[in-house]
Amino acid sequence: MKQKIFSHIDAAIADVPDGARMMFGGFGGAGFPNNLIQALARKGTRDIFAISNNCGTRDGELGILFKLNRIRHIIASFPGPHSNHFQERLAAKEVTIELVPQGILCERMRAAAAGLLGFYTAVGVGTEVAAGKEERVIDGKRCILEMPIHADFAFIKAEKADELGNLTYRLAAQNFNPIMAMAAKTTIVEVEEIVPTGSIDPESVMTPAIFVHRIVQAKGIRYAG
């Protein structure tokens, strides 16, 4: 059976290629895979196509990757008031962004996870986000077609993993993490603690192991924003 646990974080991400499409969990400083992001910065991966709610907090979270100019395009909902490195790269035209309503960002990733090829929504009708999208009327409501968002890799953060990859999250730190775990081809999770298989009550599993491909214990940076 394939071993999912990596003892060294750099080994867990060694095959992430330049140009990879990557999801990064986290919201409001909580649930960011900060140690995986730092490892990616060390590795030097370039031309990343990123998908994340926001665009970094100063040097923290995705900020370091914008500072080092490693991200070429990002799909995000709320870049954030301290996304200074992103804003500088954007002004210099070194990065492009697709701004997406937050719940639609979630659902587009869920559609990818669920094998759906798109969905119609009233969110964004008549706004900038409707530009270029197919519009139709369903049940008397104007709506637009939204397409799935896939990724090669998801970097996520959980509290606990068992050796199989069943995950639990802490408080409001789950946010985007369980969704991204389902939507990427390869999901890499950093956790506070790895416990023996069977020691997480099946009723308490929040992300089933089928969605988790690599596990690394990382206690270094918890909050980087």
Add this chain to the structure above:
Amino acid sequence: MPDRPRLTREQIAQRAALELPDGAYVNLGWGIPNLISDYLPAGITVYFHSENGILGMGRRARAGEEDFDLVDAMKVPVTLVPGASFFNQADAHLMTRGGHLDVAVLGGFQVSEKGDLANWKIPGAKGSGGIGGAMDIASGTKTVVVCMEHTTRDGAPKIVRECTYPLTGLRCVTTIVTDLAVIDVTPSGLTLREVAPQWTAGEVQQLTGANLNFNGTPPEMHLK
């Protein structure tokens, strides 16, 4: 412009708090709406929703009790009330977009007479702007209350016939609470429900970029 006191941001929040029915599930946006939880009338219990996956948010955490895995959508450490629950961001927005919340209170840059809302980007402002949860919330929530100043700093009306700022949603606003008035968006246009103390309906109309309907003298804005 008449030189008379307008409501403070805290008073706008205080008035908007009266729009929340007992037992309601409520999302509060950035800015003035975020002040509302301090002004709930006695005897009213509401459950605050946060788009990062919390239902039943309590007051802000005091110094020493902060847990940075327990923050609101503005990244402020908060507490929970008994009966609170956590869920992921998709389910949090399923609640907003799917019409499961009772009320959302949002900030606004402009509201049109049809209830269109612009609240996420100022034209010409530097940087990318950010949508966040506003479009999902505005699209799906049954009652959307917008709290804002009645005019811009330069005195231009923020309640207008057509929004000129980038839109958040079409025909989504139910009620507008400003520092001068409470206004309802109805199928027949805007209805002036209440006017700030010492102001007249005619004066409020002059500072509004769309027609306000009212009969006789609308009552004074109810504060506490």
